[in-house]
Amino acid sequence: MADKNDPYPSFSQIHIHLSMSPVWDRVLSERALEIRKGEKTMKREIAKFSIQKVEYLDPSGNLAEDAPAVYGAVEGHAQLVEWYKMMVLGRVFDAKASNLQKTGQIGTYPSMEGQEAVGTGVASAMEDDDVLLTTYREHDARIRRDEEQEEAMTNILLCWGGDERGHKRAGRNRKDFPLCITIATHCGHAVGVAMAMKIRKENRVAVCMLGDGATSKGDVHEAMNWASVWRLPLVFVIVNNQYAISQPRKLQSGAETLAQLGVGAGVQFCKQVDGNDVIAMYEVTVEALERARSGQGPTVIEALTYRLGSHTTADDASRYRSAEEVEEARKNEPLIRLRLFLERVGVWNETNEVALQAECKERVEGAVKAYRNIIENHPQTVDDMFVHMHAKLPATLKEQLEIARAFSLDTTKEEYHGS
Numbered sequence: 001m002a003d004k005n006d007p008y009p010s011f012s013q014i015h016i017h018l019s020m021s022p023v024w025d026r027v028l029s030e031r032a033l034e035i036r037k038g039e040k041t042m043k044r045e046i047a048k049f050s051i052q053k054v055e056y057l058d059p060s061g062n063l064a065e066d067a068p069a070v071y072g073a074v075e076g077h078a079q080l081v082e083w084y085k086m087m088v089l090g091r092v093f094d095a096k097a098s099n100l101q102k103t104g105q106i107g108t109y110p111s112m113e114g115q116e117a118v119g120t121g122v123a124s125a126m127e128d129d130d131v132l133l134t135t136y137r138e139h140d141a142r143i144r145r146d147e148e149q150e151e152a153m154t155n156i157l158l159c160w161g162g163d164e165r166g167h168k169r170a171g172r173n174r175k176d177f178p179l180c181i182t183i184a185t186h187c188g189h190a191v192g193v194a195m196a197m198k199i200r201k202e203n204r205v206a207v208c209m210l211g212d213g214a215t216s217k218g219d220v221h222e223a224m225n226w227a228s229v230w231r232l233p234l235v236f237v238i239v240n241n242q243y244a245i246s247q248p249r250k251l252q253s254g255a256e257t258l259a260q261l262g263v264g265a266g267v268q269f270c271k272q273v274d275g276n277d278v279i280a281m282y283e284v285t286v287e288a289l290e291r292a293r294s295g296q297g298p299t300v301i302e303a304l305t306y307r308l309g310s311h312t313t314a315d316d317a318s319r320y321r322s323a324e325e326v327e328e329a330r331k332n333e334p335l336i337r338l339r340l341f342l343e344r345v346g347v348w349n350e351t352n353e354v355a356l357q358a359e360c361k362e363r364v365e366g367a368v369k370a371y372r373n374i375i376e377n378h379p380q381t382v383d384d385m386f387v388h389m390h391a392k393l394p395a396t397l398k399e400q401l402e403i404a405r406a407f408s409l410d411t412t413k414e415e416y417h418g419s
Contacts, residue, residue, distance in 0.1 A: 049270075051270060051271065051272055052271050053271070053273070053274070054271055054273045054274065054280045055277050056068075056277055056279040056280045057279050058337065059331055060340060061336075061337045061338070061339070061340025061341035061343075061344060080338065080341070080347075081342060083121075083338070084335070084338050084342060085356060086140070087117065087120050087140065087334060088357070088360055089149070089364075090119070090143060091113065091335060092357070093139065093153050093364045094113050094139065097139075097156070097160065098309070098313060101160070101313040102313070106162075107160055107161060108314045109313045110136050110311065111307075112138070113307075113308040114276075114306050114308035114330075115239060115241055115275065115305045115306075116140050116335065117277060117334035118141075118237070119141030119142075121278045121279075121280070121282040122141055122209065122237055123140070123142075123145050124282055125285035125289060126205070127205075127289075128173070129204050130207060130289070131204065131207070132145060133180065133193070133206065134177075135181075135210055135214070135239075136179050138179075138209050138239070142179070143156075146173055150366050150370065151367075151370070153363075154368075154370045157367065158371060158374065158375075159178075164385055167179070168388065177193075184217035184220050186210075187208055187210060187214070187222075187224075188222065190207075190208035190223060191227055193234075194233050194298075197232075204293075205235060205289050205292040206232075206234045207234075207235045208235070209239060210236065210239065211238070211239050211241065212238060212241065212242070213245065213247065213252065215252070216252055220261070221264075223236075224236065224262050224298070225265040225266075228297060228298060231295065231296070233298075234292065234298040235285065235288045235298065237301045238258050238259070238300065238303065239275065240275070240302055240305065242307065243307055243317075243320075243321070245311045245315065246311070246317075246319070246320040248320075257272050258302045259300055261300065262299075262300030268296070268297060269296070269298075269300070270300040270301075270302075271299075271301055275304045276304075276332050277337070278338060281303060285301065306329040306333070308333065383401065
């Protein structure tokens with residue numbers, strides 16, 4: 001029934017302009033007047049939604065009462081120490097990579113400082129046989145997914161040093177996709193991967209990580225729509241670090257949350273998570289993966305975090321945000337809160353921290369040494385621009401390869417082995 005307290009009809013009741021003629025305008029006006037006078041109409045709620053925010057570990061290192069009980073026990077503490085070590089390794093690697101760019105040893109580099117809990121939590125929840133598709137900033141997730149973590153760091157440096165061989169995958173994460181620099185294009189790829197898993201009846205899940213800026217692209221909405229329609233085993237993780245380069249989140253979308261973008265596509269499981277809380281990131285991702293494996297379809301997770309550094313080393317974030325804003329955000333960053341908790345429960349201290357920092361620096365330096373050895377003693381050939389693209393090189397690219405060889409100064413040309 002129409003709400004008698006609301007004197008105005010709904011949009012659909014009067015704004016159906018079948019014609020631009022004055023006759024129809026008069027008919028519609030009269031109809032609107034009849035509705036305002038209280039004519040009975042059918043009105044019922046057909047859909048509603050709410051978005052839950054999940055956070056277990058606050059910025060002061062306090063564990064919420066509703067947090068999973070395991071994190072209050074010895075077993076959970078050991079897991080948290082492992083995650084903390086992983087995040088510190090990522091932070092040390094990130095600082096080193098940024099410095100390598102400043103000294104001209106790699107190209108433009110996108111820092112992940114402040115976002116370590118997102119990648120660590122997501123990657124830790126995944127099974128080895130799942131497939132990860134990321135943007136260009138999720139270095140920690142890639143390192144976590146590789147059993148040879150020093151090699152993973154070396155490969156990341158190769159990527160940003162302009163060496164195509166850095167995109168190669170080996171070991172347990174060999175089916176993970178190379179990083180995607182073009183915004184949101186990998187979301188469609190993720191749909192294809194998840195569709196293949198479903199057709200083959202495999203107990204696997206595709207995990208697609210994207211930035212808040214990517215949600216302004218049609219690729220994301222199309223991918224969510226098809227994932228929902230086909231009930232695919234696919235988890236979207238929106239890493240909301242508050243900025244799409246210089247564009248703040250508030251100017252990107254009028255939605256209260258980015259998680260609710262999945263609602264319009266019919267995604268049944270959409271949650272917002274404190275992305276600086278590794279516990280929350282892990283637990284929600286585990287739940288999403290379990291849903292996907294049991295045939296319940298896709299999930300959209302919005303991870304609230306903050307990009308402490310500039311967009312890349314080619315950017316100067318001080319042009320569009322204040323130092324005060326960044327310092328305030330540092331109070332919420334993931335490493336501090338987790339360390340506070342570990343110290344409070346007695347499983348971490350300053351001695352542990354000093355030893356960990358030294359170990360991480362040594363491991364990162366080992367990765368850098370391997371990177372320098374490759375580019376200095378085993379430089380890539382012109383063929384390397386082509387050999388990692390296709391199992392069998394198309395005729396058009398074969399032609400381009402020959403042209404590239406002809407104009408290359410490289411004297412160590414190799415035959416393409418994929419043809």
